[in-house]
Amino acid sequence: xxxxxxxxxxxxxxxxxxxxxxxxxxxxxxxxxxxxxxxxxxxxxxxxxxxxxxxxxxxxxxxxxxxxxxxxxxxxxxxxxxxxxxxxxxxxxxxxxxxxxxxxxxxxxxxxxxxxxxxxxxxxxxxxxxxxxxxxxxxxxxxxxxxxxxxxxxxxxxxxxxxxxxxxxxxxxxxxxxxxxxxxxxxxxxxxxxxxxxxxxxxxxxxxxxxxxxxxxxxxxxxxxxxxxxxxxxxxxxxxxxxxxxxxxxxxxxxxxxxxxxxxxxxxxxxxxxxxxxxxxxxxxxxxxxxxxxxxxxxxxxxxxxxxxxxxxxxxxxxxxxxxxxxxxxxxxxxxxxxxxxxxxxxxxxxxxxxxxxxxxxxxxxxxxxxxxxxxxxxxxxxxxxxxxxxxxxxxxxxxxxxxxxxxxxxxxxxxxxxxxxxxxxxxxxxxxxxxxxxxxxxxxxxxxxxxxxxxxxxxxxxxxxxxxxxxxxxxxxxxxxxxxxxxxxxxxxxxxxxxxxxxxxxxxxxxxxxxxxxxxxxxxxxxxxxxxxxxxxxxxxxxxxxxxxxxxxxxxxxxxxxxxxxxxxxxxxxxxxxxxxxxxxxxxxxxxxxxxxxxxxxxxxxxxxxxxxxxxxxxxxxxxxxxxxxxxxxxxxxxxxxxxxxxxxxxxxxxxxxxxxxxxxxxxxxxxxxxxxxxxxxxxxxxxxxxxxxxxxxxxxxxxxxxxxxxxxxxxxxxxxxxxxxxxxxxxxxxxxxxxxxxxxxxxxxxxxxxxxxxxxxxxxxxxxxxxxxxxxxxxxxxxxxxxxxxxxxxxxxxxxxxxxxxxxxxxxxxxxxxx
Amino acid sequence: xxxxxxxxxxxxxxxxxxxxxxxxxxxxxxxxxxxxxxxxxxxxxxxxxxxxxxxxxxxxxxxxxxxxxxxxxxxxxxxxxxxxxxxxxxxxxxxxxxxxxxxxxxxxxxxxxxxxxxxxxxxxxxxxxxxxxxxxxxxxxxxxxxxxxxxxxxxxxxxxxxxxx
Numbered sequence: 001x002x003x004x005x006x007x008x009x010x011x012x013x014x015x016x017x018x019x020x021x022x023x024x025x026x027x028x029x030x031x032x033x034x035x036x037x038x039x040x041x042x043x044x045x046x047x048x049x050x051x052x053x054x055x056x057x058x059x060x061x062x063x064x065x066x067x068x069x070x071x072x073x074x075x076x077x078x079x080x081x082x083x084x085x086x087x088x089x090x091x092x093x094x095x096x097x098x099x100x101x102x103x104x105x106x107x108x109x110x111x112x113x114x115x116x117x118x119x120x121x122x123x124x125x126x127x128x129x130x131x132x133x134x135x136x137x138x139x140x141x142x143x144x145x146x147x148x149x150x151x152x153x154x155x156x157x158x159x160x161x162x163x164x165x166x167x168x169x170x171x172x173x174x175x176x177x178x179x180x181x182x183x184x185x186x187x188x189x190x191x192x193x194x195x196x197x198x199x200x201x202x203x204x205x206x207x208x209x210x211x212x213x214x215x216x217x218x219x220x221x222x223x224x225x226x227x228x229x230x231x232x233x234x235x236x237x238x239x240x241x242x243x244x245x246x247x248x249x250x251x252x253x254x255x256x257x258x259x260x261x262x263x264x265x266x267x268x269x270x271x272x273x274x275x276x277x278x279x280x281x282x283x284x285x286x287x288x289x290x291x292x293x294x295x296x297x298x299x300x301x302x303x304x305x306x307x308x309x310x311x312x313x314x315x316x317x318x319x320x321x322x323x324x325x326x327x328x329x330x331x332x333x334x335x336x337x338x339x340x341x342x343x344x345x346x347x348x349x350x351x352x353x354x355x356x357x358x359x360x361x362x363x364x365x366x367x368x369x370x371x372x373x374x375x376x377x378x379x380x381x382x383x384x385x386x387x388x389x390x391x392x393x394x395x396x397x398x399x400x401x402x403x404x405x406x407x408x409x410x411x412x413x414x415x416x417x418x419x420x421x422x423x424x425x426x427x428x429x430x431x432x433x434x435x436x437x438x439x440x441x442x443x444x445x446x447x448x449x450x451x452x453x454x455x456x457x458x459x460x461x462x463x464x465x466x467x468x469x470x471x472x473x474x475x476x477x478x479x480x481x482x483x484x485x486x487x488x489x490x491x492x493x494x495x496x497x498x499x500x501x502x503x504x505x506x507x508x509x510x511x512x513x514x515x516x517x518x519x520x521x522x523x524x525x526x527x528x529x530x531x532x533x534x535x536x537x538x539x540x541x542x543x544x545x546x547x548x549x550x551x552x553x554x555x556x557x558x559x560x561x562x563x564x565x566x567x568x569x570x571x572x573x574x575x576x577x578x579x580x581x582x583x584x585x586x587x588x589x590x591x592x593x594x595x596x597x598x599x600x601x602x603x604x605x606x607x608x609x610x611x612x613x614x615x616x617x618x619x620x621x622x623x624x625x626x627x628x629x630x631x632x633x634x635x636x637x638x639x640x641x642x643x644x645x646x647x648x649x650x651x652x653x654x655x656x657x658x659x660x661x662x663x664x665x666x667x668x669x670x671x672x673x674x675x676x677x678x679x680x681x682x683x684x685x686x687x688x689x690x691x692x693x694x695x696x697x698x699x700x701x702x703x704x705x706x707x708x709x710x711x712x713x714x715x716x717x718x719x720x721x722x723x724x725x726x727x728x729x730x731x732x733x734x735x736x737x738x739x740x741x742x743x744x745x746x747x748x749x750x751x752x753x754x755x756x757x758x759x760x761x762x763x764x765x766x767x768x769x770x771x772x773x774x775x776x777x778x779x780x781x782x783x784x785x786x787x788x789x790x791x792x793x794x795x796x797x798x799x800x801x802x803x804x805x806x807x808x809x810x811x812x813x814x815x816x817x818x819x820x821x
Numbered sequence: 822x823x824x825x826x827x828x829x830x831x832x833x834x835x836x837x838x839x840x841x842x843x844x845x846x847x848x849x850x851x852x853x854x855x856x857x858x859x860x861x862x863x864x865x866x867x868x869x870x871x872x873x874x875x876x877x878x879x880x881x882x883x884x885x886x887x888x889x890x891x892x893x894x895x896x897x898x899x900x901x902x903x904x905x906x907x908x909x910x911x912x913x914x915x916x917x918x919x920x921x922x923x924x925x926x927x928x929x930x931x932x933x934x935x936x937x938x939x940x941x942x943x944x945x946x947x948x949x950x951x952x953x954x955x956x957x958x959x960x961x962x963x964x965x966x967x968x969x970x971x972x973x974x975x976x977x978x979x980x981x982x983x984x985x986x
Contacts, residue, residue: 018943020895037850038957040897041950048943055940 004097015058018051020044063090070247120146121210127153128209135186137193137205173198175360179461188471192525194464197363201348204366207525215240221268222369222527226535231544237341239269242544253547254554254774261539262375263547267519268527271344271365273351274459275335281328283356284335288324290354296324303328305447306410307511311821312339314350318692318821319343320567321560323513325412325459332456340560341365342569367464369527374517374551376402377539382510382518384426385533386417387496389505394449397440400431404516411444412511414455419506420533421477422497428537454507464523467504471525506530515557553782554775556723558819563768563782565620566692566719574768577734578617585616594807601809603757606661608668615806618735618766618783624689624717625670626663627786628698629709630761633657635700654710664760666709673711691716692821693787718787721819724767724803725780730812732770732781732803739802739811740764740789749813750800758802758811764789767803782819790818828910829892831934831942832917834899837927846957855897859924862891865901868923872916885909885916892939898950900933902942910935 021043064076064083073082083091110118124146131137131153176198183193195205204219206212211220218235227233231242242265256263275284281302289297296308301324308324320343327334339347344365351361373382383399392415401407420426443449457463472480477497484492509521522530534540552559564570585593596611613619636657648656655666674686697715726732739762741749748754765785773780785801793799802811836854869889874882885905894901905913917930934945 018893020893021897034846034850034957036855036897037853038954040855040895041954044895044898044900045947045950048947052940052943 012058015054016051019047062094063087117146120150124150124153125210127157131157132191133189135189136184137186137191173360175362175461178465182461182465187465187469190468190471190473190525192468192471192523194461194468195366195524196461196464199352199361200363201345202363202366219366221266222524223266223268223531226528226531227266227542230542234545236545237269239341241269242266242542244544244546245542249541249547250550251774252541253543253550256541257375257551257554258775260376261541262373262377262381263541263543263551264371264373264381264531264534265543265548266369266371266527266531268369268371268524269341270338270370271341271363272368272521273337273339273344273348274362274364275337275351275355276360276362277333277358279333281326281333281335283359284333287351287355287359288335288337292322292324302326303447305412305414305450306445307412307513308410309514312343312347318567320347320569322347325509325511327455327459329452329456332460334459336459338370340569342561362461364459367461367524368458368521369524370519370521371527371531371534372513372517372519373534373540374404374515376404378404378518379407380428381426381534381537381540382520384428384537385420385423385530386508386520387420387423389416389418389499392449394440394443396429396431397435397437398444398449399429401437406437406441407512408441408445409512409514409516411441412509413444413449414458414507414509415451416454416457416505416507418499419472419477419503420530421472421474422499423533424494424496426533426537454505455509458507458509458521458523463507467506467523468525469504470502471504515552515555549769550771553769553771553780554773556780556782556817556819558721558782559769563721563784565618565766565768565784566688566690568688570768571620571688574617578614581616596807599807599809601804602760604759606659607760608661608664611806612737612760612763613671616735618768620689620717620719620766621674621686622667622671623763623765623786625667625709625714626761626763627717628714629657629663629666631698631700632709633660633663657709660759660761670709670711670714677711687716689717690719690784692718693720694718696788719765719784720787720790721782721821722765722785722790722816723780723782723819724770724801724814724816725773725776726778726803727800727813727815730779730803730810731772731805732767732779732814733805734767734770736767736770736781736783736803736805737763738765738767738783738785738814739804740793741798741800741802741813746798749802755810762802764801781814785816794818826907826937827904828907828913828935828937829939829942830903830905830910830914830917830932831936831946832901832903833931833933834901834923835929835931837929849953849956853899856899857924857926858896860894860896862894862901864924865894865903866891868920869903869913869916872920873912876916876919877912881909881912885912889913900946902939902946904939907937 021040062077064072064087067084067087071084073079076082078095080088080091080095109115127150128137136156179194179196179198183195186193191207193205195202197203204215206215206220207222214220218238218240220240221227224233224240227242231245233240234243235241253263255261275287277284285297285302291312291314292308292310293313295310300306301308310321311318312320312322320339323338325336325338327336337347337351348361348363355361379399379401383395388395395413395415398407398413440449457466480497480500481492484495484497506522506526511519511521513519520530535542549559549562558564561567561569561573565574596615598609599611600609601611602608613622648658648662650656655662655669657663657666678686694716696718724732724738739758742758742762745756745758748756765783767781767783770779770781770783772778781803793801799815799817801814801816803814804811833853834856835852838848838851866889870882870886873886877885889903889905892902892904903913903917914932914935917932920928920930922928933949934942936942936945
């Protein structure tokens with residue numbers, strides 16, 4: 001046994017011994033000495049506590065195990081670079097003492113075909129860098145193989161000698177010409193360019209050639225690599241977006257939003273469409289008024305720098321939500337629309353179709369990036385990172401606000417900021433003057449805290465291109481810092497770099513959204529520098545889609561797309577989720593999974609066995625058919641029974657609705673027919689079964705004497721959004737079924753909350769999002785219910801429903817509240 | 822690799838007194854007398870093994886007693902921690918409770934805490950000690966000075982005891 005291991009073993013043994021006090025050999029056991037008693041107890045407490053500490057310290061913990069969870073890296077066990085700098089000497093000591101061979105191990109390199117491929121890729125990247133440094137980045141289409149790429153690159157560089165501008169001069173559209181010229185010879189050496197398309201959809205150009213292969217289908221946001229290291233990414237809506245941080249943070253998110261700190265999201269996936277007219281705003285007003293039922297064109301939005309958020313309509317149907325910003329400047333007349341990526345392409349095509357000839361439609365999906373921040377420290381964090389070029393006092397004062405409700409919704413400000421990388425460390429503004437805060441808010445509302453120059457620059461391609469001019473690289477900035485430290489003064493080490501006269505200024509636009517988040521819009525290639533510095537501010541946390549969903553639930557707001565089943569993407573997301581659940585359920589062995597078709601839920605005569613509808617989804621189709629069939633049944637109940645045929649079926653094979661049970665069976669018939677229809681032709685998708693409010697196109701006169709339900713002729717069911725909160729105990733899960741409280745049992749449900757059987761005919765809605773809500777301490781949920789029943793209950797002031805989770809048998813009383821769209 | 826799972830038993834040795842008219846704090850101090858120095862971790866283990874053999878037989882004595890170990894025993898405070906295998910911890914507890922005499926003294930072993938790690942036993946012991954300290958503080962005003970230093974003379978109970986006897 002070597003002395004090292006023996007020494008360690010002895011140390012470990014010693015650490016595990018708990019010292020005890022020596023007993024006095026002549027102890028007196030007759031005397032009750034309180035003093036002695038207390039002293040010995042005190043000693044024991046100390047020793048036990050010491051023992052705990054010692055054993056922890058001397059047990060085999062490596063230095064990286066003592067780091068907090070967020071700083072631990074998997075490869076830290078054998079890669080020194082993954083451990084913070086201050087722990088590296090200790091790490092080296094541990095590695096040499098335990099296993100000296102790890103440090104001296106050389107990384108193996110690949111051989112054969114792999115090596116050849118890597119070498120070729122290396123050559124390609126070198127050539128690409130050469131092209132980029134000359135200001136002419138490559139425009140390589142993705143999806144072609146490496147050999148082709150190399151050939152293209154070489155020919156491209158050869159052509160760099162000859163100007164290819166001649167081709168661009170042939171373009172008609174002057175906007176397109178300008179942009180293409182810019183893209184061919186950039187004004188900076190970082191490769192930042194403006195990727196705006198004119199009157200057509202933009203093509204994504206990945207920033208790094210090395211990763212372009214992975215971005216064929218799903219594009220990366222500017223901060224992708226940063227997020228990929230710290231969050232689980234998910235591929236959605238054409239983008240690779242952070243779903244949630246790697247660490248569990250349900251309670252932390254709630255705390256950060258409500259009490260302290262702030263949360264930031266990179267929302268560059270939200271696309272911007274800019275409608276441009278050279279002279280006047282009127283054609284734009286006309287167009288946008290059409291789309292928003294004249295809501296977004298009210299004077300207060302056109303003048304006072306106020307952002308509009310709301311529903312977009314097309315042919316009297318709502319299709320989605322959008323933010324609209326108006327720009328009414330002397331040189332520039334624009335309307336800026338921001339939509340969710342799921343709607344973007346269809347919406348863009350719609351705009352192209354509807355807009356008149358003299359209106360240009362710019363696709364700025366990949367040229368304008370944004371991020372959202374919320375929480376008490378949101379403005380402080382933004383102020384710490386975004387320093388105005390001209391020391392704007394208003395901005396300084398604004399950044400001292402910690403109350404989220406101080407700044408009115410929809411207010412927006414715009415200004416130039418310095419390159420955030422000048423800062424050594426983000427430091428918040430110290431605003432000591434206790435001025436009247438209301439004055440500032442009034443000034444913001446009136447649009448006085450507004451730099452029209454930066455507003456114009458941000459939303460025009462010329463302005464964005466100008467903002468990239470001479471954009472310094474990190475190397476340049478470090479060189480500058482070296483100069484001012486070495487030549488001028490060592491005290492300059494931690495200071496902010498001064499701005500050079502030919503450095504670009506970044507135009508930004510900050511606005512407050514309806515959900516209380518601050519949204520900052522920046523040019524695409526400025527997003528990453530601002531984000532990096534923002535994340536260095538200690539009070540800032542990052543979030544993913546799930547965090548947004550959680551915070552929306554806590555504030556009783558529906559989340560797009562999950563809580564909007566009446567829109568295509570909401571319905572689709574529920575459908576996809578259902579498929580995932582079903583797959584998981586099917587993987588389980590039959591003996592260990594819940595058999596939904598045998599559940600005894602509605603324990604009354606005439607009720608069918610099993611779960612209502614598809615147990616993996618919120619089955620809106622079931623609800624739609626059920627409500628329709630019930631109506632048909634009701635209409636025909638008063639018909640003369642002798643007019644019914646003896647059999648239960650019509651000549652065409654439709655079921656006659658004579659009793660309540662017939663209604664249930666009829667719904668199942670329709671479901672069976674639906675599945676046959678879907679299986680027959682893969683392209684045919686069922687239309688969305690529900691719509692938002694509106695009128696129910698139920699024509700009682702059309703019903704035959706013999707009441708039947710024909711599959712194709714079932715009208716869409718109008719629904720409304722509601723939020724529910726459970727009364728008493730119980731939990732709410734997704735896809736929970738909502739029932740109307742039966743009127744004959746009303747009192748007993750409210751008072752005793754005893755379980756009484758409820759008929760399936762009372763089904764009125766589903767919950768689309770439901771979980772524990774830390775803001776209220778109870779389970780809450782957001783869902784939709786039938787509009788008709790909703791109106792009825794509101795009129796009678798009965799704000800209760802019954803809720804039953806999928807696969808469960810107990811009904812629970814819940815209180816509901818309407819949510820406006 | 823099978824993981825051998827243990828239970829750590831925190832126990833107190835109590836000395837039942839037959840004198841009544843004791844206040845709570847006096848009773849506490851009286852019952853938790855310090856043990857004589859003849860008792861050490863090994864004697865306790867021997868007593869445990871004997872008890873197991875006597876009450877439960879050879880088989881159980883082998884299972885429970887062979888791998889039992891005293892991790893900690895303090896004479897002054899009569900507190901200790903024993904480690905025993907998880908499957909037979911109930912036998913060990915029972916055997917401990919059935920020990921009537923130790924080195925001639927009539928004693929009572931009280932099981933205070935059973936847990937899977939020694940750390941929780943230690944933590945619980947610390948908590949209990951602090952509780953008894955605060956309890957005694959309530960009954961005796963100057964005890965704080967005693968614990969945190971001070972030159973005051975504290976009246977001990979010797980005089981009271983003598984009176985009763």
